[in-house]
Amino acid sequence: MKLYNTLTRKKMEFKPISSEVRIYSCGPTVYGNAHVGNLRAYIVSDTLKRVLQHLSYKVRHVMNVTDVGHLVGDGSLGEDKLKQAARSEHKSAKQVAEEYERLFLIDMKKLNIERPSVIARATAHIPQILVLIDKLDALGYLYKLNTGIYFDTSKFKGYGELAGMSFEQLNDSLIAGARVERPSGTRNITDFAVWRFSPKEEKEMVWESRYGRGFPGWHIECSAISMEYLGNHFDIHTGGVDHIMIHHQNEIAQSESATGEKFVNFWVHNEFLKVNGRKMSKSLHNIYTLEDLGKSGISPEGYKYFVLSGHYRSIMNLTTESLQNAEKTLNGIYNFIERVSAAGTEGRIDKALEKEVNTARDRFFSWMENDMNTPEALSSMHALISAVNRRASSSRLSDKDSALIINAMVEMDSVLGLSFEKHAAIKSIAPAAMKLINEREDARAQKDFKKADRLRNELAESFGIIVEDGKDGPVWRRAT
Numbered sequence: 001m002k003l004y005n006t007l008t009r010k011k012m013e014f015k016p017i018s019s020e021v022r023i024y025s026c027g028p029t030v031y032g033n034a035h036v037g038n039l040r041a042y043i044v045s046d047t048l049k050r051v052l053q054h055l056s057y058k059v060r061h062v063m064n065v066t067d068v069g070h071l072v073g074d075g076s077l078g079e080d081k082l083k084q085a086a087r088s089e090h091k092s093a094k095q096v097a098e099e100y101e102r103l104f105l106i107d108m109k110k111l112n113i114e115r116p117s118v119i120a121r122a123t124a125h126i127p128q129i130l131v132l133i134d135k136l137d138a139l140g141y142l143y144k145l146n147t148g149i150y151f152d153t154s155k156f157k158g159y160g161e162l163a164g165m166s167f168e169q170l171n172d173s174l175i176a177g178a179r180v181e182r183p184s185g186t187r188n189i190t191d192f193a194v195w196r197f198s199p200k201e202e203k204e205m206v207w208e209s210r211y212g213r214g215f216p217g218w219h220i221e222c223s224a225i226s227m228e229y230l231g232n233h234f235d236i237h238t239g240g241v242d243h244i245m246i247h248h249q250n251e252i253a254q255s256e257s258a259t260g261e262k263f264v265n266f267w268v269h270n271e272f273l274k275v276n277g278r279k280m281s282k283s284l285h286n287i288y289t290l291e292d293l294g295k296s297g298i299s300p301e302g303y304k305y306f307v308l309s310g311h312y313r314s315i316m317n318l319t320t321e322s323l324q325n326a327e328k329t330l331n332g333i334y335n336f337i338e339r340v341s342a343a344g345t346e347g348r349i350d351k352a353l354e355k356e357v358n359t360a361r362d363r364f365f366s367w368m369e370n371d372m373n374t375p376e377a378l379s380s381m382h383a384l385i386s387a388v389n390r391r392a393s394s395s396r397l398s399d400k401d402s403a404l405i406i407n408a409m410v411e412m413d414s415v416l417g418l419s420f421e422k423h424a425a426i427k428s429i430a431p432a433a434m435k436l437i438n439e440r441e442d443a444r445a446q447k448d449f450k451k452a453d454r455l456r457n458e459l460a461e462s463f464g465i466i467v468e469d470g471k472d473g474p475v476w477r478r479a480t
């Protein structure tokens, strides 16, 4: 698979460090609803994971939940947004965090995003965070101010590399762009707090440490959590382009300073989602959630299809028209699947059709494996749909043709996650189940009937597929 790497600014062949691909994704900050712009990042990381799984890689995917310490502004000033939300909602910070985490996971489910292997709350990893801070302290990277413990970014060689800048260039550009509010006393504008002190009266979300009572900074939680579950050096880190300049740069600085090892091989960043050509912002009142889209008749799958219709490294523009088009196109695909899966009279496979299906399917996956080019992959799928429609109007599809088409569609959906199988009346079968059916056939050919029986049971239990051996070989059907 080829992937664009922000670190090298090149598309590169992906090679995993070990047999299991390890991916980390910056998760949600749970003091409010996730908006559709946030959700784009999770669709992208899930699609990447699915493509790797389709290539038969085992994937370990870790995502954090920022339930503490995400501050107002890009810098380290201001009040924790979680505490602000708790006050305005008359709840404890813990209640607010848990409620928004729950809502976030519901959104993930609606978008058919596979649950990461590990979802790690920052508040459950304070000891690991403090161990990392101690390491950085012992190595002389930290200094104390009256607001907290800060990381001296000038001490990390290569600070700015992810943004393609030198340390001085990055500092100058931040000063010029006034992107960061500078806490008084910091040595460099890029310095950031790894530990923030809390006022004495603060009772919630505070921890004792040898530095003083307080709570961790945002950046340090991602370094500590990724290290805990993926080790010092792992394969892929995902997130939005808005994290390149500061958050991800800081993660690299902390992790590599502490371990002396390379942190991440591939940095994969998705572009912004705009609304009617403008950046989403509270002041413009153009922040939408999945629920908001639902009120205008756009389903979660429709929104997901819209996201997949653009390349993840392109800025996308969300408009009512673009969403309605996506919804309409997706419904057309569902309709096609329903029609084809219900069609088919007994007969042979049409060899020419088989070739067309295989070609479209191969094209689809080679586009997906080429830096996740979802728009091109989707057009390969639409080419298949058109070819089938042309053929179906002149001659009838056999049951085997129909199964062939549906299997290809469902296999493509294993990376899209658009629930095609739900719309396939009878003839679809998951690629993993197909693999078992083939393995079982091999076992039978080698007269390993014990293994064949075991696979038959596995098919029934895991996939609800009943296999029976007929005179022309095994036939399968869905258990009802």
Ligand SMILES: [Zn+2]
Binding pocket: 025, 026, 027, 222, 247, 251
């Ligand atoms: Zn992060």
